[in-house]
Amino acid sequence: MASVFVVGDKFNDKVKELLENSDSSLPQRLREELEETLEKDGPKTLSFGTARQLKKYLQDKGHPFYLHELLEDSSLHLPEFVQPPRNPELVARLERIKAKLANEEYNRITRNVNAQELNRSGTLAEIGLQVRSAKAVVVTVFNFLITVVAAFFCSYMGSQYLFTDTSARVISAVIAASVVGLAELYVLVRTMEGELGEP
Structure with a gap:
């Protein structure tokens, strides 16, 4: 399940402007998280919690740009799904059930076959x-x-x-x-x- 955004260049530029603005009254914790996001090497990610704090800050201060504008060229980071290992007891039970069903199906199909009829001499x-x-x-x-x-x-x-x-x-x-x-x-x-x- 996605929990972070992979932010684009537009987000980087706007947040740099916001951080460099001297009269910006960003909360210290939000400032640190944004600076940490901008300093990352490779794909820069922004957590949903930080995005909510930034949205609340922008709404409270009446800034001329909104969060959806910041994240316009961003995308959701979907982590790779790791399938949990299967329970060996469950696997063995499923195999037994499959074998039983296959045997019942075989018996149902061949119940009217007489082995003596297959003999050529009769x-x-x-x-x-x-x-x-x-x-x-x-x-x-x-x-x-x-x-x-x-x-x-x-x-x-x-x-x-x-x-x-x-x-x-x-x-x-x-x-x-x-x-x-x-x-x-x-x-x-x-x-x-x-x-x-x-x-």
């Missing part, structure tokens, strides 16, 4: 599940084909009592097989939707 339970799934698909397709073919032959054989022409019998058998196939597909799709919709 487990016997997974292989059995895949075989059952493939078996169910093969049985369903085989059942669909048998039903459509049976509907075709049944219609073809039964239409001989209605039609004498072979082409009419084939057309009626294809229509009947198509209707049965579409009905079978509808039932199959509804069954699949029911299985997929279950939680």
Whole structure:
């Protein structure tokens, strides 16, 4: 936090005039502090307390210049911030907390990862599940084909009592097989939707 001004040439000139003035009634302590400021080598600094005393003196005596005019080319001296050393116990505690949070985050991210799923060969339970799934698909397709073919032959054989022409019998058998196939597909799709919709 700033506590001093780094004064410029204008301040130096005006204060020299004030100090050299023979009828100046500067208090002794203020005079000594101002002289000490002017005699410094390098950057000349003026404390806030001395600046307040000088301002009060100028106001009381009615001098033709004011403090803000004196400090017009001055600047605040901001000391370099020195960071205090960190408490080793606090640092160790923070490291433990960071490690714990990182571990919790890792566990949250990987909680649904199964190490057996990463194995290329898979487990016997997974292989059995895949075989059952493939078996169910093969049985369903085989059942669909048998039903459509049976509907075709049944219609073809039964239409001989209605039609004498072979082409009419084939057309009626294809229509009947198509209707049965579409009905079978509808039932199959509804069954699949029911299985997929279950939680």
